[in-house]
Amino acid sequence: MKFRPFLWLTIVSLPALLVLVGLGSWQLQRLQWKNDLISSFEARAAAPAIAVPAADAGLDDVEFRRLSLEGAFLHDREIFLTGRTYEGNAGFHVVTPFKLDDGRLILINRGWVSEDYRDPAKRSFSQINGKTSISGILRRPGVKGYFVPENEPDNGFWFTLIPGQINQHLGLDAAAINAFYADAVRTSDVVTLPIAAKTKLNLRNAHLSYALTWYGIALALIGVYIAFHYQAGRLQFKRGQKD
Template structure:
């Protein structure tokens, strides 16, 4: 019976190792795609939207868009930057076709949450923004995250619909289905600090695979010794 359980466990360990190898290939492909995207030329928003409608994935695709900021509707996403706590400022950008897109303009320190304290950075008139397209989140990514406090304008996860609904946009507004993270072009007064997109995807699948396969090899050695023992005793 113990031998049978050992064989079952061996198969499980081998399966886990193989699964991690498959995850390794997937992660390497994902990292390669991101690298290719981030080093490509910016595309007009219309082309990025077309790709999103087709594939549902435009994460980290460079994009350029023009419009007018609706600063009264800026939403604040809790974030840290270079060791400081604060917020990433998501501001609706009104497009020429009447739609809106949420732009992550960048980071502001916690004590500068009030826009009046950084009025110089509230750019007026038509602007052109270049940055990276970001996919919307379909749901809260983790139960460990606090719920968004819409009343206080503090968001702990990027709920695109809730951000837009609380931003004071015109009735019946249409929202572009993606976010855009603005690049590090300096804003007047230095705030918000653009270019805060963090691309840091851990890739530890090879180590995990080696761990599972190593355990499988150790167990296989034990099982072989167990099978040989009766023959030696006879």
């Protein structure tokens, strides 16, 4: 084999190749981290329920823990998260303030409803009145994605569940918890509106596909590099000669 590499192409390609391989390896490390994180969160969700922690408590050890909540819903203050789906059907998530027995207020994401049932009058059967006990999962405030619109409280458009912003818009007092909220979870196999979350967490974990993508681009770069030199006559493979 005879190989005479182009200097400029090698100078450009080698750092790019190292970066691509590095990104792929980093994603594999992230994959292991995410798998460990999911295992930890699933263990927390399966652990016995805890009381609602103080608003200023650290959340690292209690996020995704099951909560035991006792109090009453404030249905006249509910808001709707736009752009939510359930089994491919468009709709909303119903978020309702819940007044705990100790006087604090926590937002509860009660689950999904379709456009037809957005009006509370059409789902009076789902409006739990008076004191009740519910099960929920503690969640941190949502973080707006890059392509997600800003919340428009005055127009009734909510895209990200940020308790502090919602509590302020609803005019809730200082007893409202801004540090976290709760996802209501199903306690039986019966599906009712709003359709609450399953107890099994569904955390996105696409790091393996990201790693394969970066490694694939690296292999493509190597292929282009070799093909370019071969076509330019700078890479030649000697064939065995017959006597």
